[in-house]
Amino acid sequence: MNICVVGLQWGDEGKGKIVDILAENSDVVVRYGGGANAGHTVVIDKERFALHLLPSGSIRPNVACVIANAVVVDPEVLIREIDGLAQRGISLSDRLFISENAHVVLDYHKREDQLREESLGKQKIGTTIRGIGPCYADKVGRSYAIRMSDFRNLEQLSEKLRTIVDYKNKLFTALYGAQPMSLDAIMANCRTYAERLVPFVTDTTELLHEAIGEGKSVLFEGAQGSLLDLDHGTFPYVTSSNSSSLGLPSGCGVPARMVDKYIGVVKAYTTRVGAGPFPTEQDNETGNYIRERGHEYGTTTGRPRRCGWFDGVAAAYSIKIGSVDSVALLHLDTLTGLKELSICKAYEIDGKQTTFFPANIDRLAKARPVYERLPGWQEELGEAKTFEDLPAAARDYVRRIEQIVGKPVEMIGVGPKRTQTIMKEG
Structure with a gap:
């Protein structure tokens, strides 16, 4: 059933x-x-x-x-x-499967979530500041989205992130007066993520x-x-x-x-x-x-x-x-x-x-x-x-x-x- x-x-x-x-x-x-x-x-x-x-x-x-x-x-x-x-003592080896089409929350999503919520003042929604909303927004917008399948090709992912982080930093500095984020730091994290998670990625x-x-x-x-x-x-x-x-x-x-x-x-x-x-x-x-x-x-x-x-x-x-x-x-x-x-x-x-x-x-x-x-x-x-x-x-x-x-x-x-x-x- x-x-x-x-x-x-x-x-x-x-x-x-x-x-x-x-x-x-x-x-x-x-x-x-x-x-x-x-x-x-x-x-x-x-x-x-x-x-x-x-x-x-x-x-x-x-x-x-x-x-x-x-x-x-x-x-x-x-x-x-x-x-x-x-x-x-609980292993997920050979029994965890992650959709290759699932979208990925990265550090700039969490920063965007926090900055946006703080800017709303008393009108804030009450988000958990986990970057969920900004990630879904990027999914719908398509141009700045990262999916689990992107971890399979780190060279191509690096080029995507260069464009995305450049755009996000312009947004953060111009709209919120915030410090820009480091592309190198984000990419370093992604290498670790890819090494650990790509074996689980498949067509679910x-x-x-x-x-x-x-x-x-x-x-x-x-x-x-x-x-x-x-x-x-x-x-x-x-x-x-x-x-x-x-x-x-x-x-x-x-x-x-x-x-x-x-x-x-x-x-x-x-x-x-x-x-x-x-x-x-x-x-x-x-x-x-x-x-x-x-x-x-x-x-x-x-x-x-x-x-x-x-x-x-x-x-x-x-x-x-x-x-x-x-x-x-x-x-x-x-x-x-x-x-x-x-x-x-x-x-x-x-x-x-x-x-x-x-x-x-x-x-x-x-x-x-x-x-x-x-x-x-x-x-x-x-x-x-x-x-x-x-x-x-x-x-x-x-x-x-x-x-x-x-x-x-x-x-x-x-x-x-x-x-x-x-x-x-x-």
């Missing part, structure tokens, strides 16, 4: 954990979009793995790992992750179609969340790629019809990093309680996340645009201790109620959540093994979420470990 795992909120939902669990029965795991701005965490026993570019299935020793064409690859980060796993589209043709199980891993999708999210407070499941076909060359099941991942509440409208945000003691109990600080940036009640309107929207079949509801244990919980079941905008999420930020900024109140629970959930092990109030909370979003919850997270996941029949 071919499965896609995608986040239904503003990222940080816990996709890494779900992908790691499903990878046990998968032959191939594919990252189909985003870059090192993603942060996927996998906890095995007492070991914690934080991955930014490698598929979360890379922790499983017999799983092939694909970084597909729509991913923007930061070679420095990728090499660090490969070496980090090797130091812990061909590889994936061969795998599917042979009846192998392929697991597709989304990055960020659907509400950060460049075209369908809360623009401009979004990422620079199609982070919903809609990005899968163009992101790896596999048609959507070849995917048998789409699993959407949500937290039992909602979080967001950076700027942008957030209707159910709780900028108060409740939000602080969720943040501290749920350890809601960015895997990539360490920034504190904004926290709020579960937004059923937003989740239902992501389910609709992503053709999601079932839901994995994580961090249910974080809500233990709250006497009363709230679920947003509708918005009121300009005096009218709606249950359809407006991705346009001007309309979303006007949205006032219509809440349904439910009793909380005091019991810790970490030892629960079945749905029936959960307190009655927790079971009712899960069932109400199912009713509001219109899809069954099939997996429930009650802690960070692999084993702290309840498989619930739809």
Whole structure:
């Protein structure tokens, strides 16, 4: 079976954990979009793995790992992750495949990201400063783009970089008054990147179609969340790629019809990093309680996340645009201790109620959540093994979420470990 795992909120939902669990029965795991701005965490026993570019299935020793064409690859980060796993006894030799058409994030992208964000002042977007946006911009612009295949010919790459760095330095000095960057230093890094990564570079589209043709199980891993999708999210407070499941076909060359099941991942509440409208945000003691109990600080940036009640309107929207079949509801244990919980079941905008999420930020900024109140629970959930092990109030909370979003919850997270996941029949 071919499965896609995608986040239904503003990222940080816990996709890494779900992908790691499903990878046990998968032959191939594919990252189909985003870059090192993603942060996927996998906890095995007492070991914690934080991955930014490698598929979360890379922790499983017999799983092939694909970084597909729509991913923007930061070679420095990728090499660090490969070496980090090797130091812990996990080898990616002969099982990591990087698309030759994936674009490359280099130091001038990170500098451009930083300078642009600083120049925006209070209007800044809240980027991770990882160079993701500028790299995607160069991809679309085409003239100043570098792809993984370029590492195969260093002489030709040097000529390309000479033109690109000259252009970028003119931009940095004239527009921002910044110091120019060194072509020699960038090229020296690229030689190292080429030596380490070229053995992994291949035509991943061909590889994936061969795998599917042979009846192998392929697991597709989304990055960020659907509400950060460049075209369908809360623009401009979004990422620079199609982070919903809609990005899968163009992101790896596999048609959507070849995917048998789409699993959407949500937290039992909602979080967001950076700027942008957030209707159910709780900028108060409740939000602080969720943040501290749920350890809601960015895997990539360490920034504190904004926290709020579960937004059923937003989740239902992501389910609709992503053709999601079932839901994995994580961090249910974080809500233990709250006497009363709230679920947003509708918005009121300009005096009218709606249950359809407006991705346009001007309309979303006007949205006032219509809440349904439910009793909380005091019991810790970490030892629960079945749905029936959960307190009655927790079971009712899960069932109400199912009713509001219109899809069954099939997996429930009650802690960070692999084993702290309840498989619930739809």
